[in-house]
Amino acid sequence: MALAVELRQVVKHYRRGKEMVEVLSGLDLAVPEGEFLAIMGPSGSGKTTVLNLIGGLDRANSGSVTVCGERIDSLNGAGLARWRSRHVGFIFQFYNLMPGLSAERNVELPLLLTHLSRAERKAHVDIALEVVGLSDRRRHKPSELSGGQQQRIAIARALVADPTLLICDEPTGDLDRQTADEILVLLQTLNRRQGKTIVMVTHDQKAADYASRQVHVDKGMLIAPEDRP
Amino acid sequence: MKYIPLVWSGLWRKRTRTILTFASIVVAFLLFGLLQGVNAAFGVGVQSSRLDRLYVQSRVSFTDPLPMGHLAQIQTVKGIDGISYANWFGGYYQDQKNFVFSYPVEAETYFALYPEIRIPPEQLQALLKTRTGALVGSELARKFGWKIGDKVPLKSQIWTHPDGTSDWVFDIVGIFDWPGDANQSRAFYFNHTYFDEGRAFGKGTVGWYIVHLADVTKGPEVGKAIDALFANSPNETKTQNEKESTQAFLRQFGDINFIVSSIIGAVFFTLLFLTGNTMMQSIRERLPEFAILKTLGFTDGAVLALVLAESLLLCLTAALIGLGLAALMFPYLKAFVGVLSLPLQVVSLGGGLAVLLALVIGGIPALKAKKLVIVDSLRGQ
Numbered sequence: 264m265a266l267a268v269e270l271r272q273v274v275k276h277y278r279r280g281k282e283m284v285e286v287l288s289g290l291d292l293a294v295p296e297g298e299f300l301a302i303m304g305p306s307g308s309g310k311t312t313v314l315n316l317i318g319g320l321d322r323a324n325s326g327s328v329t330v331c332g333e334r335i336d337s338l339n340g341a342g343l344a345r346w347r348s349r350h351v352g353f354i355f356q357f358y359n360l361m362p363g364l365s366a367e368r369n370v371e372l373p374l375l376l377t378h379l380s381r382a383e384r385k386a387h388v389d390i391a392l393e394v395v396g397l398s399d400r401r402r403h404k405p406s407e408l409s410g411g412q413q414q415r416i417a418i419a420r421a422l423v424a425d426p427t428l429l430i431c432d433e434p435t436g437d438l439d440r441q442t443a444d445e446i447l448v449l450l451q452t453l454n455r456r457q458g459k460t461i462v463m464v465t466h467d468q469k470a471a472d473y474a475s476r477q478v479h480v481d482k483g484m485l486i487a488p489e490d491r492p
Numbered sequence: 493m494k495y496i497p498l499v500w501s502g503l504w505r506k507r508t509r510t511i512l513t514f515a516s517i518v519v520a521f522l523l524f525g526l527l528q529g530v531n532a533a534f535g536v537g538v539q540s541s542r543l544d545r546l547y548v549q550s551r552v553s554f555t556d557p558l559p560m561g562h563l564a565q566i567q568t569v570k571g572i573d574g575i576s577y578a579n580w581f582g583g584y585y586q587d588q589k590n591f592v593f594s595y596p597v598e599a600e601t602y603f604a605l606y607p608e609i610r611i612p613p614e615q616l617q618a619l620l621k622t623r624t625g626a627l628v629g630s631e632l633a634r635k636f637g638w639k640i641g642d643k644v645p646l647k648s649q650i651w652t653h654p655d656g657t658s659d660w661v662f663d664i665v666g667i668f669d670w671p672g673d674a675n676q677s678r679a680f681y682f683n684h685t686y687f688d689e690g691r692a693f694g695k696g697t698v699g700w701y702i703v704h705l706a707d708v709t710k711g712p713e714v715g716k717a718i719d720a721l722f723a724n725s726p727n728e729t730k731t732q733n734e735k736e737s738t739q740a741f742l743r744q745f746g747d748i749n750f751i752v753s754s755i756i757g758a759v760f761f762t763l764l765f766l767t768g769n770t771m772m773q774s775i776r777e778r779l780p781e782f783a784i785l786k787t788l789g790f791t792d793g794a795v796l797a798l799v800l801a802e803s804l805l806l807c808l809t810a811a812l813i814g815l816g817l818a819a820l821m822f823p824y825l826k827a828f829v830g831v832l833s834l835p836l837q838v839v840s841l842g843g844g845l846a847v848l849l850a851l852v853i854g855g856i857p858a859l860k861a862k863k864l865v866i867v868d869s870l871r872g873q
């Protein structure tokens with residue numbers, strides 16, 4: 264099966280003053296297409312760092328990063344931005360919606376970077392809103408929506424340009440159990456029905472259980488569940 | 493076009509702040525339009541001056557009189573084919589605020605030197621025949637409802653009769669037109685002889701001489717020759733062409749250009765800091781939003797362009813409204829500047845200034861947004 268994500272010998276370190284902090288030291292990770300992967304691990308272990316590398320938001324210091332068939336570590340800044348807009352949808356813990364824009368305008372944002380006409384954009388937005396079940400809240404501003412609704416709008420925005428890969432950093436971290444379950448069911452459905460590859464970071468074992476596979480990161484290395492103490 | 497809602501939402505995030513900023517830009521450009529418009533209107537007067545007429549005035553001050561005896565001597569200078577003289581009168585009609593640009597002139601010769609003044613020959617004849625006659629500009633006549641045959645009293649701020657009164661009575665014998673110059677169409681001309689006989693002091697003097705050049709290019713030489721005639725005499729002269737003389741006249745009211753530039757400069761300097769600071773603050777508050785846009789695939793260049801577009805939208809619309817208001821108010825200034833509409837060059841200058849303002853106040857925030865690193869912003873740094 265083709266791989267949606269392949270990280271090889273990825274090293275990432277940050278410089279904090281004179282000190283070098285090595286967050287990832289030769290990480291290998293392969294995510295087959297169509298997988299729903301949960302990445303777990305203690306705080307500060309480097310989970311967000313891994314997601315940012317996969318999503319092309321950050322660059323590794325060494326190693327190769329291949330996502331959706333492309334060596335994204337060799338793209339320049341603008342190339343990486345264009346690549347993101349076509350291939351990846353992002354979902355964050357705190358939704359990261361544009362507070363000044365209505366729900367539908369938020370969902371439309373990724374489409375502004377395409378050549379779609381106004382009518383085509385509207386059609387895509389309508390579908391995405393319908394998928395997340397919020398067609399009736401399209402004119403609401405984020406501040407007029409609940410946390411769960413905001414996250415659904417964020418998911419609609421992540422979906423609207425039809426990317427192959429969804430990247431979720433603790434998507435339910437700010438939600439109560441029931442709302443979290445609804446969001447996870449939605450992600451699971453997207454994975455199963457639409458074949459979206461999903462890489463999700465979570466602290467929550469219940470959330471991880473929705474995934475088709477779980478991996479653990481600790482001290483910059485992957486640990487398979489069976490290796491865990 | 494599709495980005496406009498995005499740009500707009502950025503501006504509209506803090507409504508009160510944006511409205512206040514907008515209002516201050518509108519006011520600044522309103523002021524710019526009015527002041528620069530007035531300035532340009534005066535400039536038009538200077539531009540339309542002719543170079544074939546020279547003005548001979550007292551070297552000391554243009555309000556100082558010259559002896560009438562200068563006339564014969566000036567006429568001896570080569571290159572002159574016409575000469576006349578005039579004086580200040582400082583007249584007003586009924587009330588001090590109804591100032592009238594009134595001049596006693598040597599009527600036989602004066603109007604020949606001013607082909608711009610359109611006057612029916614029989615009316616000019618009437619002036620020559622009527623000691624108390626006066627020719628009034630069409631605008632002035634309209635303003636006070638004067639007609640030919642009216643008896644009109646003017647009071648002079650300068651000239652009294654021997655009995656101490658300053659009422660002068662004139663018979664309107666003609667109405668002239670000065671096409672294209674509303675200011676000049678408000679003038680009031682009458683016979684110098686009537687003036688000279690009636691005044692209590694200053695008899696035998698004139699305010700200035702007007703000399704017509706046979707060859708327009710010989711202005712400087714003729715001017716020097718005239719001034720040389722009276723060098724080291726008690727009544728030295730200063731001869732200038734009309735343009736220099738108009739400028740010198742305007743300078744009496746202060747260097748309008750300088751004043752206007754200073755005011756506009758001060759206003760825009762303040763505006764730059766005010767709006768620049770606001771813009772900076774507004775973008776800084778929204779850096780996380782720009783990080784979101786970048787995450788979604790907006791390039792650094794696109795984010796830079798968005799911020800500049802915001803700044804341009806704000807400055808250009810506010811400037812256009814300000815200039816538009818100035819254009820609407822301009823006709824009411826007609827009495828003062830004599831030009832009906834806001835000169836186009838002022839509008840385009842204002843537009844250019846607005847773009848410049850937008851680039852200056854948007855530039856630094858735009859670069860800041862461009863340089864923003866997504867992961868740092870997501871991390872909340």
Ligand SMILES: Nc1ncnc2c1ncn2[C@@H]1O[C@H](COP(=O)(O)OP(=O)(O)OP(=O)(O)O)[C@@H](O)[C@H]1O
Pocket residue numbers: 277278279284286304305306307308309310311312313868871
């Ligand atoms: N820009 C940075 N500068 C310095 N150190 C950084 C930077 N980004 C991340 N780190 C460090 O890298 C380590 C991993 O961070 P990361 O955010 O990937 O952890 P995480 O597993 O997502 O943690 P959490 O569960 O708390 O979100 C942390 O020790 C963090 O302090």
Ligand SMILES: [Mg+2]
Pocket residue numbers: 310311312432
């Ligand atoms: Mg994290």
